[in-house]
Amino acid sequence: MTSPTFAESRFGLGPRGDDGTVSIGDPRSWAVAQIARFQPAIANLPSRAAIATELADFYELRRTAKADARQESPPSVAMMSKAAMPKAAVDPAIKAARREARDGYARLVGARLASALSTPTPFLERITHFWANHFAVSAQKVTTVGFAGLLEMEAVRPHVTGRFGDMLLAAEQHPAMLFYLDQAQSIGPNSALGQRAAARGANRGLNENLAREILELHTLGVRTGYDQADVTEFARALTGWTVAGVGRGPGARFVTGNPGDFSFVDALHEPGARTILGRRFAEGGEGQARAVLEMLAVHPATARHVATKLSRHFAADDPPPAMVARLERAFLSSGGDLPTVYRALIASPEAWDETQPKFRSPWDWTVASLRAVGTREVQPLPAVALLNQLGQPVWMPPSPAGWDDDAASWAGPDALVRRVEAAQRIAERANAVDARSLAPVLLGAQLAPATATAIARAESPTTGLALLLASPEMLRR
Amino acid sequence: MFNRRKFLANGVLAVSAACLNPHLAFAAGAESGDKRFVFIIQRGAADGLAILAPTGDPAYAGLRGDLAADIATGTKLDSMFTLHPALAQTAKLYAAKEALLVHAVASPYRDRSHFDGQNVLESGGLAAYRIKDGWINRLLGELHGGKAVALSPTVPLALRGAVPVESYAPSNLPDASDDLLIRIGDLYAQDRQLGPLWNQALAARAKAGDSGDAKGAAAAGTLAARLLGGPDGARVAMIETNGWDTHNGQRGRLTAQLTGLDSLLSALKSGLGPAWRDTMVIVATEFGRTARANGTGGTDHGTGALAMILGGAVTGGRVMADWPGLAPQALYDGRDLKPTMDLDVLITDSLARHFGLDPIRTSSILFPDRRA
Numbered sequence: 035m036t037s038p039t040f041a042e043s044r045f046g047l048g049p050r051g052d053d054g055t056v057s058i059g060d061p062r063s064w065a066v067a068q069i070a071r072f073q074p075a076i077a078n079l080p081s082r083a084a085i086a087t088e089l090a091d092f093y094e095l096r097r098t099a100k101a102d103a104r105q106e107s108p109p110s111v112a113m114m115s116k117a118a119m120p121k122a123a124v125d126p127a128i129k130a131a132r133r134e135a136r137d138g139y140a141r142l143v144g145a146r147l148a149s150a151l152s153t154p155t156p157f158l159e160r161i162t163h164f165w166a167n168h169f170a171v172s173a174q175k176v177t178t179v180g181f182a183g184l185l186e187m188e189a190v191r192p193h194v195t196g197r198f199g200d201m202l203l204a205a206e207q208h209p210a211m212l213f214y215l216d217q218a219q220s221i222g223p224n225s226a227l228g229q230r231a232a233a234r235g236a237n238r239g240l241n242e243n244l245a246r247e248i249l250e251l252h253t254l255g256v257r258t259g260y261d262q263a264d265v266t267e268f269a270r271a272l273t274g275w276t277v278a279g280v281g282r283g284p285g286a287r288f289v290t291g292n293p294g295d296f297s298f299v300d301a302l303h304e305p306g307a308r309t310i311l312g313r314r315f316a317e318g319g320e321g322q323a324r325a326v327l328e329m330l331a332v333h334p335a336t337a338r339h340v341a342t343k344l345s346r347h348f349a350a351d352d353p354p355p356a357m358v359a360r361l362e363r364a365f366l367s368s369g370g371d372l373p374t375v376y377r378a379l380i381a382s383p384e385a386w387d388e389t390q391p392k393f394r395s396p397w398d399w400t401v402a403s404l405r406a407v408g409t410r411e412v413q414p415l416p417a418v419a420l421l422n423q424l425g426q427p428v429w430m431p432p433s434p435a436g437w438d439d440d441a442a443s444w445a446g447p448d449a450l451v452r453r454v455e456a457a458q459r460i461a462e463r464a465n466a467v468d469a470r471s472l473a474p475v476l477l478g479a480q481l482a483p484a485t486a487t488a489i490a491r492a493e494s495p496t497t498g499l500a501l502l503l504a505s506p507e508m509l510r511r
Numbered sequence: 512m513f514n515r516r517k518f519l520a521n522g523v524l525a526v527s528a529a530c531l532n533p534h535l536a537f538a539a540g541a542e543s544g545d546k547r548f549v550f551i552i553q554r555g556a557a558d559g560l561a562i563l564a565p566t567g568d569p570a571y572a573g574l575r576g577d578l579a580a581d582i583a584t585g586t587k588l589d590s591m592f593t594l595h596p597a598l599a600q601t602a603k604l605y606a607a608k609e610a611l612l613v614h615a616v617a618s619p620y621r622d623r624s625h626f627d628g629q630n631v632l633e634s635g636g637l638a639a640y641r642i643k644d645g646w647i648n649r650l651l652g653e654l655h656g657g658k659a660v661a662l663s664p665t666v667p668l669a670l671r672g673a674v675p676v677e678s679y680a681p682s683n684l685p686d687a688s689d690d691l692l693i694r695i696g697d698l699y700a701q702d703r704q705l706g707p708l709w710n711q712a713l714a715a716r717a718k719a720g721d722s723g724d725a726k727g728a729a730a731a732g733t734l735a736a737r738l739l740g741g742p743d744g745a746r747v748a749m750i751e752t753n754g755w756d757t758h759n760g761q762r763g764r765l766t767a768q769l770t771g772l773d774s775l776l777s778a779l780k781s782g783l784g785p786a787w788r789d790t791m792v793i794v795a796t797e798f799g800r801t802a803r804a805n806g807t808g809g810t811d812h813g814t815g816a817l818a819m820i821l822g823g824a825v826t827g828g829r830v831m832a833d834w835p836g837l838a839p840q841a842l843y844d845g846r847d848l849k850p851t852m853d854l855d856v857l858i859t860d861s862l863a864r865h866f867g868l869d870p871i872r873t874s875s876i877l878f879p880d881r882r883a
Contacts, residue, residue: 393704441704445705445708446708447712448712450705450709451687454687454692455687457687458687458691459664462663462665463665464665466668468626484698484701485698488694488697491625492626493554493753493754494554494625494626494753495625495626495629496554497690497691500687501695501698504691504695505698506698506702506705
């Protein structure tokens with residue numbers, strides 16, 4: 035008999051403290067039923083076009099600022115003492131543009147968190163976060179700070195209960211991905227623009243970053259049999275995939291479409307047929323790389339890769355082989371139909387082993403803690419700061435591989451202290467929550483007597499709540 | 512040592528003398544004007560017997576043993592009481608007659624739960640959870656004009672109620688309190704994964720030094736002074752201090768706690784400048800700690816406690832206590848300092864005098880369940 039609180043933590047985002055003892059019923063049915071009810075739309079998102087226009091304006095500002103600086107430098111500057119020299123003055127307009135971009139990022143983090151706190155389908159919300167991390171982009175680049183969060187909203191959410199292949203295509207054609215993995219800069223050496231650049235002696239050409247990461251991270255997985263030639267050929271097929279309306283990158287004037295939208299520029303595309311994983315892809319403009327993605331989306335190695343990651347997320351850091359095999363079969367037999375995979379996941383006994391808890395990532399723990407104390411609305415900037423301090427800034431993983439999904443990455447001495455500090459902070463901000471009555475609501479059968487005793491003996495209601503949030507049971511799901 | 516009855520007889524007990532004076536006319540409410548009030552709550556039950564030690568009581572040394580070692584270097588206030596050495600600035604306030612120390616005091620609460628005790632202390636009820644708002648908020652209703660602010664992320668119970676109150680806290684993650692760290696350590700000790708990680712974390716923390724506490728406390732004092740400053744500043748503020756629940760390692764922890772409190776008070780005074788003259792600070796805790804040291808270098812939950820009233824508007828420089836003594840038969844339940852003075856009355860009288868309020872009405876508003 036699975037305890038409901040375990041189900042809500044393992045498959046959902048943790049029980050909401052203010053839901054009291056509302057029963058979720060049979061945990062497996064509870065999870066399955068959410069698949070049909072998932073609502074991809076999220077309120078109050080900034081538009082892609084607005085972000086693209088802001089980015090274009092930013093580049094324009096920077097260009098004019100540089101030009102102004104060159105013009106205005108008086109010849110006497112060399113005579114000025116070093117102390118009197120202005121410190122690499124940054125144009126206030128550029129500063130304002132940067133601030134605007136950061137605020138936009140924070141608003142998106144706020145929207146993600148608000149959805150996580152109030153969602154009626156927490157299992158699918160968790161799955162959304164899983165896929166956003168699978169198709170990881172980082173908001174740390176000027177070009178991606180605004181778009182990174184939108185990838186989750188626009189490319190992941192609409193396909194969470196659809197086909198893997200559709201999500202793959204949407205993610206790879208998203209401006210965040212095209213900028214983050216440098217696809218927007220890639221030029222086919224024999225394309226019209228490539229030839230023109232070569233004639234000028236400019237060193238511009240192919241960038242294989244996106245092609246490599248699609249194979250290594252998004253589909254087949256590392257060391258699954260593709261080689262450098264496959265990467266290069268795939269990179270050639272991808273040339274021409276870029277972003278409209280940002281006024282930057284090779285052949286910006288050839289790019290058509292609404293600002294921020296995916297655009298295919300034939301003048302950048304490497305002409306000719308390509309051979310990838312032994313299969314020939316005829317020339318077909320934008321469709322050539324699309325055909326490659328379609329092949330990769332249903333490849334057995336992709337099925338195994340996805341099944342392994344899902345099993346790691348829902349069962350154990352060392353994915354149980356039987357479960358991986360089960361999910362792999364579900365993926366392959368359905369052609370990458372994600373609901374079929376999720377149902378196989380929910381049916382896997384390995385995911386319901388309460389004796390093998392997963393260590394919560396900082397994001398996971400923060401969401402669970404805020405839900406626990408009944409928070410529904412959050413201020414974006416403090417939320418951004420909290421996740422930074424906990425070591426998992428939203429949409430800023432250290433590499434395209436995304437955040438690790440195991441205890442070894444998150445259970446460290448310093449990380450633990452930070453979590454306790456954050457627990458204290460969250461507890462201080464929670465209004466009139468009595469941890470003594472909340473603990474059984476949150477943890478059910480998992481509540482250890484030692485934790486209940488520690489909470490009851492706490493020196494103040496706030497300390498009691500902090501103890502609950504930082505308890506061993508709450509650190510895991 | 513001063514005796515409360517003697518105080519009353521001599522009329523030197525300024526706080527109570529005011530409300531006994533029949534010639535003073537009181538309005539139904541008062542303009543807060545330049546008067547300022549700061550409430551500092553010590554969450555966790557501060558050990559009054561260590562902070563203001565009754566070193567003149569013949570039973571004290573025997574009850575406390577090694578736990579009382581620090582008091583040897585404290586400030587001897589009279590033949591009975593010695594102030595903890597970590598309260599050096601507070602001792603100066605005492606010498607300047609700006610600190611009134613009130614011993615063997617207690618709220619109406621007589622059990623030993625922090626949750627319930629703090630609820631009574633903050634709500635002003637006779638029992639826990641009987642009154643939903645806080646006595647400081649009800650006080651605000653009596654003061655016409657003047658904002659109130661809590662130096663915490665949310666408004667604590669004592670300030671909650673009908674009158675809107677602001678709260679203010681710095682945005683960085685606070686250092687977790689030592690108390691929380693100790694409790695977490697206990698909780699993680701049995702966990703194979705978390706136990707060793709926690710020990711490493713504490714070792715790293717010890718290496719980094721923990722001078723942050725006093726600095727943080729001084730910053731809180733400075734911040735409070737800023738929020739209370741100027742003509743538009745708050746007139747009432749509440750500051751929360753945690754970490755007083757010293758079941759073990761009391762000597763070191765209490766020294767750190769008191770160093771923090773001392774820095775806070777000192778920073779508050781210097782930050783307020785001339786406004787200190789019009790300021791009254793009350794420091795209080797939910798209950799005291801056992802008279803006898805326990806087996807783990809600390810003390811357990813008790814009853815009678817210490818309250819401190821400080822500020823330029825206070826007639827201080829004295830200890831107020833109807834001292835019950837620490838002999839076995841004098842202890843409450845055979846273990847705690849017996850309370851001989853009501854914290855409610857002390858608060859009522861102090862505030863009534865400070866703001867020029869009718870003490871009887873003030874008592875009925877702040878502590879409505881008390882029998883008149």
